[in-house]
Amino acid sequence: MKRRIIALTMVLSLLASGVMAATLPKLRVGYVPEPAHGLYFLAKEKGYFTEEGVDVELFQFGSSAEGLAAVKADKLDVGTFGTTAPILFITKGSEFTFIGGMMIGGQAIIAKPERLAELAGKDLKVYKGKKIGLVKLSTGDVIFKGALKKAGIDYKKDVNFIEFGTVNAVVEAVNKGAVDAGLVYPPHFSLAEKNHGLKVAHYIEEFYPDYTCCRIIAQTAKVNADPETYKKFLAALIRAYKFYKNNPEETVQIYAKALKIDADIIRSETYIKKVADSNPDPLKKGILDFWKHIKDAGYITQDYPLEKHINTTLYKEALDAVVKKNPKDKVYQDMLVFYKKNN
Amino acid sequence: MKLFNKFLALSTCAALLLSLISGTGMAASAKPVRLGYLDNPGSVLCQIAAAAGHFSEEGLQVELVAFADSASGLAALESGAIDVGAFAVGDSLRAIAAGKGFRLIAGGGTPLHGNPVAEQSNSFQVEEESRGVVVVIPQNWSVAEKGTIIQLTAALIRAYRTSRNFTAVASLPIGSRPDSTFRFDPNPDYWRVEKIWSGLGLQNLTMKRDFLANHIYEEIYCDALDRLLLGDIDPVLQHLFSKAICTPNCCPANAAKL
Numbered sequence: 001m002k003r004r005i006i007a008l009t010m011v012l013s014l015l016a017s018g019v020m021a022a023t024l025p026k027l028r029v030g031y032v033p034e035p036a037h038g039l040y041f042l043a044k045e046k047g048y049f050t051e052e053g054v055d056v057e058l059f060q061f062g063s064s065a066e067g068l069a070a071v072k073a074d075k076l077d078v079g080t081f082g083t084t085a086p087i088l089f090i091t092k093g094s095e096f097t098f099i100g101g102m103m104i105g106g107q108a109i110i111a112k113p114e115r116l117a118e119l120a121g122k123d124l125k126v127y128k129g130k131k132i133g134l135v136k137l138s139t140g141d142v143i144f145k146g147a148l149k150k151a152g153i154d155y156k157k158d159v160n161f162i163e164f165g166t167v168n169a170v171v172e173a174v175n176k177g178a179v180d181a182g183l184v185y186p187p188h189f190s191l192a193e194k195n196h197g198l199k200v201a202h203y204i205e206e207f208y209p210d211y212t213c214c215r216i217i218a219q220t221a222k223v224n225a226d227p228e229t230y231k232k233f234l235a236a237l238i239r240a241y242k243f244y245k246n247n248p249e250e251t252v253q254i255y256a257k258a259l260k261i262d263a264d265i266i267r268s269e270t271y272i273k274k275v276a277d278s279n280p281d282p283l284k285k286g287i288l289d290f291w292k293h294i295k296d297a298g299y300i301t302q303d304y305p306l307e308k309h310i311n312t313t314l315y316k317e318a319l320d321a322v323v324k325k326n327p328k329d330k331v332y333q334d335m336l337v338f339y340k341k342n343n
Numbered sequence: 344m345k346l347f348n349k350f351l352a353l354s355t356c357a358a359l360l361l362s363l364i365s366g367t368g369m370a371a372s373a374k375p376v377r378l379g380y381l382d383n384p385g386s387v388l389c390q391i392a393a394a395a396g397h398f399s400e401e402g403l404q405v406e407l408v409a410f411a412d413s414a415s416g417l418a419a420l421e422s423g424a425i426d427v428g429a430f431a432v433g434d435s436l437r438a439i440a441a442g443k444g445f446r447l448i449a450g451g452g453t454p455l456h457g458n459p460v461a462e463q464s465n466s467f468q469v470e471e472e473s474r475g476v477v478v479v480i481p482q483n484w485s486v487a488e489k490g491t492i493i494q495l496t497a498a499l500i501r502a503y504r505t506s507r508n509f510t511a512v513a514s515l516p517i518g519s520r521p522d523s524t525f526r527f528d529p530n531p532d533y534w535r536v537e538k539i540w541s542g543l544g545l546q547n548l549t550m551k552r553d554f555l556a557n558h559i560y561e562e563i564y565c566d567a568l569d570r571l572l573l574g575d576i577d578p579v580l581q582h583l584f585s586k587a588i589c590t591p592n593c594c595p596a597n598a599a600k601l
Contacts, residue, residue: 065562065590072553085590092533093553136584137591163584165569178576299588302534 024055025229029078030067033060033259035186035266036103036276037080037214039240041258042251046243048236054229056236071096071219078218078233083290084137086217091304097223098310100216100234101283105205106276107140107213108189110174110198111181119181119201124151128158133170133179136163137299139213139290140183140204146293147207174198185213186275190265203275210342212286213276220309227314234318237280242331244278281335284310284343312343375404376495379416379425382409384522385452385476386429388529392502394519395511400501401494420445420481427480427495432539433473439558440545444482446560448492449499450532451476452525469542477531480560489563496529497567503529504579530587533559565589 031037040058043049049056059076061067064085071079072094079086080102090096109132111119119126124147134141141161148155155161162179164170170182171192181201184192192198204211223230244251248271255270256263269275284307291306319339323332376398380386389407392398398405408425410416413434420428421443428435429451439445453475458467478499484492505511506521521527533556540546540555565587571580 063590065565068590082591088588088590092556093551094556095552135591137589141591163581165572165584169572300534 024050024053025226025232026055026057027077027229027233028057028059028075029080029233030059030061030070030076031080031102032062032064032067032082032214033261034103034214035255035259035261035269036106036278038251038255038258038266038270039102039237039244039278039280040080041254042240042243043236045254045258046240048239049233052232052236052239054232054236056233068094068096068217071217074219077222078216078230080214080216083139083212083215083287084142084294086215087287087291087294087306088137088300090306090309091300091302095220096217096309097220098215098217098282098284098287099223099230100237100280100315101212101214102216102278102280103213104210104277104279104281104283104286105203105213106186107138107143107204108184108186108200108275109140109144109181109202109204110171110184110189110192111201112174112177113197113199115180116199116201122206124148124153124207127181128153129160130180131160131162131178133162133164133173133182135165135167135170135183137294138167138183138185139211140185142290142293142297143204143208143211144183145297146211146289147204149293149296151207171196171198186269187261187265189275190269194265203273205275210283210286212283212290215282215287216280223311223314231314231318231321234280234315235322238319238322238332238335241278241280241335242329245331279335279338280315281339281342282310282312282315284312286342312339315339316343375406376427376491377406377408377425378427378429378495379408379410379419380429381413381416381431381476382411383431383476384525385431385454385474387519387521387525388449388451388499388502388506388527389429389478390519391505391515391521392498394515395502395505397498397501397505398495401498403491403494403498405495405498417443417445417479420479423481423483426484427478429476429478431473432475432477432536433543435477435479436473436536436540436543436545439555440540440547440550444558445479446482446484446558447477447479447531447536448560448563449478449496450528450530450535451478451499452522452527455524455526465542469539472535472539473543477536492560492563493567493570496563497571499529500564500567500571500580500583503527503583504577507579528586529564530583531559531561531564532586532588533561534588561587561589 031040064081067079067081068085068089070076086096145155167184167188170184173179174182175196189200252263252267255266287310294300326332378389380389393407413430416428416430417438419425506527512520568584
């Protein structure tokens with residue numbers, strides 16, 4: 001009898017979740033296959049989206065440009081495609097709004113093992129006079145130049161940057177000795193270590209803490225038309241962040257399954273080396289700093305009031321709602337402190 | 344006799360099969376792209392691409408059609424008489440502002456006047472820039488033809504590289520050599536065009552803020568440049584790349600391959 005009741009309960013709850021999902025507001029969410037984008041898979045797998053009242057469908061994209069074009073063409077309701085790409089689209093007239101974040105940090109400088117000694121230490125001056133390979137306008141490019149400027153180094157004069165079209169080309173150039181070091185993002189430095197024996201000389205985080213990487217954007221008109229749905233979406237990601245903080249091994253398995261990336265690489269980057277933080281905070285100050293570095297580097301010379309495209313209210317209200325239900329939770333309290341510092 | 348009939352039937356089948364195979368192959372590569380150009384030194388990258396064989400290197404058959412003025416060329420582009428056009432920036436932008444739906448895929452040549460006093464004037468600069476040449480496609484190019492547009496743009500980038508090589512230029516027919524009173528740049532360059540667009544007062548209140556961006560297909564130029572950069576390091580291509588503002592990719596296209 002007891003078994004029958006359990007079975008019936010399971011069937012009913014399954015049916016109920018199916019019916020719930022069918023009636024919930026839908027969000028089509030685009031992402032790129034990057035381990036630090038894993039909060040989406042956690043929120044999906046653990047049922048947080050449904051519990052918060054939003055039916056999320058995930059779509060993987062191979063390039064930021066294609067992903068943002070899909071947001072613009074109304075084929076996606078949310079996109080997570082770096083920081084540079086949405087800034088470029090916004091400055092050229094796209095009506096996007098930053099509503100949250102997905103990744104903080106994550107960029108590294110790789111070199112051949114025999115070059116590590118000369119790049120050792122915590123002083124960016126070791127890179128003066130060096131030839132550095134990078135993917136132009138990648139987060140590593142923009143933030144590393146920002147870090148050099150903050151350290152008082154005139155990178156336009158003292159560092160020789162060689163631009164490549166792809167991160168694989170950067171790794172190849174480092175491996176061949178065509179450049180002294182290369183700026184790469186995850187999981188490429190782990191792959192460069194595994195496949196070519198290259199080494200991480202520095203994580204840019206060592207010089208520039210809490211810098212922005214991939215941000216969450218949506219069409220401004222959609223956010224304004226239905227802020228509650230976007231708030232529910234962010235609440236689910238906030239809960240996923242807590243899961244990611246407290247359940248390393250299950251998180252690694254969920255990421256590995258969803259992204260089809262070696263679990264050892266994900267474990268190493270996410271929990272051992274902690275190269276990035278999958279944090280949903282919008283990081284408004286970080287976005288504005290990033291924009292300033294793009295202009296300082298001379299990539300775009302025209303100014304633009306980017307601030308009006310950043311909405312921190314949705315995230316703060318979502319976080320407040322989650323905190324209200326879990327007032328003593330340490331992770332959520334830490335998120336509040338972090339929010340106040342960075343927005 | 345029976346044997347002969349069998350041989351004849353077999354030969355006919357083989358011939359039919361061959362003609363079908365070659366016919367298909369021909370159809371895929373033989374459909375020429377009709378490229379209209381303004382008969383002006385600003386369009387010379389198109390002529391270099393033809394004379395130096397860059398269109399062929401990109402697997403394209405291109406038929407060049409000269410136009411005495413941009414207005415008739417843009418009308419031919421709109422009517423479908425040509426597939427692509429290299430015409431004056433100002434006229435092309437005015438056509439776009441009038442709702443023609445053209446998209447810029449590459450830049451071309453812009454006249455240099457060397458008048459330092461006049462060059463200080465913003466309106467003079469806009470005037471000069473608007474007389475330069477850009478390469479435009481009509482609205483009806485389908486997404487399926489994106490590969491062809493990238494090939495076309497890649498051929499124009501190759502032509503630019505040729506134009507920077509004195510030896511290569513010397514071997515070109517005289518009418519296909521770059522004019523020293525023009526500067527060339529195959530980049531469609533949104534920010535440069537936006538200055539001309541604003542300077543000509545073409546943005547009006549009914550247009551969305553991204554109206555112009557929707558008519559500049561920079562992604563094509565970036566894709567073409569990316570593809571050419573896969574070869575040996577080339578200083579001319581590196582220079583073009585350093586000036587281009589392309590949306591960076593932050594992740595592997597196919598994570599499953601990792």
